[in-house]
Each structure stands twice: as C-alpha cells, then as structure tokens.
Amino acid sequence: MQLQQIHHIAIICSDYAVSKEFYVGKLGLQVVQETYRAQRQSYKLDLALNGLYQIELFSFPEPPPRRSQPEACGLRHLAFSVKDLEAAVAELNEKGIITEPIRVDELTGKQFTFFQDPDGLPLELYES
Known part of the structure; x- marks a missing residue:
C-alpha cells in the first residue's frame, strides 16, 4: 500500500444549519454537493477549500457527545x-x-x- 494524500475529513455536527453556516458562511468553504439521505435522516454536505474537496459535514439525529479538548484521545x-x-x-x-x-x-x-x-x-x- 502506498498512501497518496488525505482524501477528506468527516465531521458530524449536532445542528446542521448552524454548522453549515459556520463552515460555509463564516469560514468560506465552498459547497460541492449537498445530499439529504432520508433513510438515515441525515444530511451530507461536501465542502471544498480553494476548489479542493476536503470536508464531509454530516448530521444525524441525536449524535452522542464526544470529548473534544485538544488533548483528548482521538x-x-x-x-x-x-x-x-x-x-x-x-x-x-x-x-x-x-x-x-x-x-x-x-x-x-x-x-x-x-x-x-x-x-x-x-x-x-x-x-x-
């Protein structure tokens, strides 16, 4: 196996509208594609930075909280x-x-x- 590059980063958010506004409206990432997956009650928003696909933003009903301090595992x-x-x-x-x-x-x-x-x-x- 020879890894070539990072393909994307996936982020699960608790409030899709708020996170979409943050990443698109405030940080300026570009929307590549927005998909609503009815069977999962989930949005998937593909975002690009300077034309390069980088981030998948997901929403799910009631995702569990995650420790997010910089020194947490993960x-x-x-x-x-x-x-x-x-x-x-x-x-x-x-x-x-x-x-x-x-x-x-x-x-x-x-x-x-x-x-x-x-x-x-x-x-x-x-x-x-």
Whole structure:
C-alpha cells in the first residue's frame, strides 16, 4: 500500500444549519454537493477549500457527545493554513468567533491559534 494524500475529513455536527453556516458562511468553504439521505435522516454536505474537496459535514439525529479538548484521545484538531494570521483572527472575531491568544510554534517559529466550531471541535489557524 502506498498512501497518496488525505482524501477528506468527516465531521458530524449536532445542528446542521448552524454548522453549515459556520463552515460555509463564516469560514468560506465552498459547497460541492449537498445530499439529504432520508433513510438515515441525515444530511451530507461536501465542502471544498480553494476548489479542493476536503470536508464531509454530516448530521444525524441525536449524535452522542464526544470529548473534544485538544488533548483528548482521538483526532486532536483540524488545522487551516493562512498567510496572515492576525488578519484571519480579526476576521473571525468580527464574525463573533472567539480565538485563543496567538502563540508561536517553538519548533517552526510560525504563529498559530485555536478556535472552535459550533460543536466544540478544536480548529487551528496556522500561518504559512
């Protein structure tokens, strides 16, 4: 087996409309396809970033809660690369999204910060 690249990341949300507005309206991801699966009472929203398919956003009736602090077992966080971290943080804050103070990666010297999606999933902005 030879892995080529990450194909997509799947996220299950508790409130589809709120999460769709967050990822599309506030973060600016593009909708590739939106499907309602009646047998599962579930939406599947395929999202792209800069034209590249990246995230599947799912809704299910009453999904169980998941620990989501960055140090919990499992997926730690989802990171997005940005060219100007301070401008990106200002834009998120203007949209009512609270970010942590900007930090510096001790290994790379790059700036980064964390914020959360509507379900508390840790998201990171990392300056490229």
